[in-house]
Amino acid sequence: MSTREREARSLDANDPLPTLREEFLIPSAPGGDHEECAYFAGNSLGLQPRATAARVAEELQDWAEYGVEGHTDARRPWVSYHELLREPAARLVGALPHEVVAMNTLTVNLHLMMASFYRPSGARTRIVIEDTAFPSDSYAVASQAVHHGLDPAAAVVRLRPRDGEENLRTEDVVAFLEREGDTVALLMLGGVNYLTGQLMDMETLTKAGHAAGAVVGWDLAHAAGNVPLRLHDWDVDFAAWCTYKYLNSGPGAVAGCFVHERHVGNPEIPRLSGWWGTDPAVRFRMDPEIAHPASADAWALSNPPILSLAPVLVSLEIFDRVGMDALRAKSLRLTGYLADRFAEIGTIEVLTPPDPAARGTQLSVRVADARATVTRLAREHGVIADAREPDVIRFAPVPLYCTFHDCHRAAEALAAVTA
Known part of the structure; x- marks a missing residue:
């Protein structure tokens, strides 16, 4: 394990808001090795909470049991x-x-x-x-x-x-x-x-x-x-x-x-x-x-x-349960760490404002070919980001399920595919 990877794992272990990653379904990395991907596309489509399927199943069950009476008799009445x-x-x-x-x-x-x-x-x-x-x-x-x-x-x-x-x-x-x-x-x-x-x-x-x-x-x-x-x-x-x-x-x-x-x-x-x-x-x-x-x-x-x-x-x-203030604080930590790592990559340009108060949980970078770069990030490194034609890639370190180690993986991968 490299020094940088140990640093990222230490940051995860000691963060004031532990990740809620276990409450979400994390896709496997492309390639069939079943490793979880590092998912940075939550600004396009967020990941599924594990509790969601059971909650939808409850409504289906009430529909099956009550029919139209579910509007008033379901465990969570539909009319209200x-x-x-x-x-x-x-x-x-x-x-x-x-x-x-x-x-x-x-x-x-x-x-x-x-x-x-x-x-x-x-x-x-x-x-x-x-x-x-x-x-x-x-x-x-x-x-x-x-x-x-x-x-x-x-x-x-x-x-x-x-x-x-x-x-x-x-x-x-x-x-x-x-x-x-x-x-x-x-x-x-x-x-x-x-x-x-x-x-x-x-x-x-x-x-x-x-x-x-x-x-x-x-x-x-x-x-x-x-x-x-x-x-x-x-x-x-x-x-x-x-x-x-x-x-x-x-x-x-x-x-x-x-x-x-x-x-x-x-x-x-x-x-x-x-x-x-x-x-x-x-x-x-x-x-x-x-x-x-x-x-x-x-x-x-x-x-x-x-x-x-x-x-x-x-x-x-x-x-x-978690609160937006706590999530924003962690977002600043994750995005700041990722921004520092991206600053070391000489082959990209960060478009997002450098002032943490002037950005959300997203860093946009300009590369020569966004679509091809995103494909390589996924297939070769298990890092899922979002391409916007022709030359912008968006990374969103969502604090509910992204980690410092994910950010480490993203920075290492981006440096490798843009070298």
């Missing part, structure tokens, strides 16, 4: 199942319970939020996103502009970093809003940028957006379960997140949504409505006129998919 997720989800994102709801998928929720909060009028018509926004966000905001009869080329502003830089500067976003904010209807950035891993200063930018007269929403796909959030205290208007990345709830899992309490009871806000957006006290009266509750549930549409909510509930229970 989504309520079980409300408080842990609120704690996860720093919200009040009535400000959050688990529903739909991320881009569906963003569209529902923009249907309510993107209301172009007069000169105030523009939507501001980052130039490296995830493609789904780009498509969503462009289609919203078209829906309002606007030209996306004029209505959508894509903020770019300074020449020669990879990440947006907070002061540059603030300066743009001070300069052109009277044309901005909606500021909707990613809380953690999917490509570079940059953690945005959400509190400062929310204040700046509001000072400019804009609505401020956040895409938290790469932030929820990654970094501590204080959505209520930051006065965010709305936010949406997926649960299949850092929240380990399975491919295409049910997403989450936040609406600030100052909006939830406002009848003047237009909504696209459905049955589950009716006040549960009168839902089964089957009235043709909807009665919205004073909660984020007012934006819900259909009755929740129980088999898909079960894994989300398992995940939220894990986060509740």
Whole structure:
């Protein structure tokens, strides 16, 4: 065992938050030797908790035993199942319970939020996103502009970093809003940028957006379960997140949504409505006129998919037990160690901000051929990372199941395949 490997194992043995790796199903490394892989793709799809299969099986068993009566008689009655997720989800994102709801998928929720909060009028018509926004966000905001009869080329502003830089500067976003904010209807950035891993200063930018007269929403796909959030205290208007990345709830899992309490009871806000957006006290009266509750549930549409909510509930229970502050502290330790090891590799460029406070649990590196490099990392070294064409590889040392030894393996492998 090398000195470096002994160092990594010592760090694991003495870390204040021991790994919960044994609570997750770790894939075997490619190649058939059955060694566990070093998994750094949790920012794309998180690993399955061992408790998930049993929880889903319970719902299947209740369905078999009760049929339709499971809505009221199941061990976790389906008619109110989504309520079980409300408080842990609120704690996860720093919200009040009535400000959050688990529903739909991320881009569906963003569209529902923009249907309510993107209301172009007069000169105030523009939507501001980052130039490296995830493609789904780009498509969503462009289609919203078209829906309002606007030209996306004029209505959508894509903020770019300074020449020669990879990440947006907070002061540059603030300066743009001070300069052109009277044309901005909606500021909707990613809380953690999917490509570079940059953690945005959400509190400062929310204040700046509001000072400019804009609505401020956040895409938290790469932030929820990654970094501590204080959505209520930051006065965010709305936010949406997926649960299949850092929240380990399975491919295409049910997403989450936040609406600030100052909006939830406002009848003047237009909504696209459905049955589950009716006040549960009168839902089964089957009235043709909807009665919205004073909660984020007012934006819900259909009755929740129980088999898909079960894994989300398992995940939220894990986060509740461990706590985001403890996970963030370990994330800083793991990511800092990996960054130090990557700094020794002369054949790569790290795109993620070097300041630990300005990044989440992700390091993005630039290499000559990302796809081929990722394939070699997996097949030759059992290290699973994520390629973004043409030249970016993303490594996410997720603190729930990644270890310092995993980071050691990743650094050694990357050095070997890029030599």
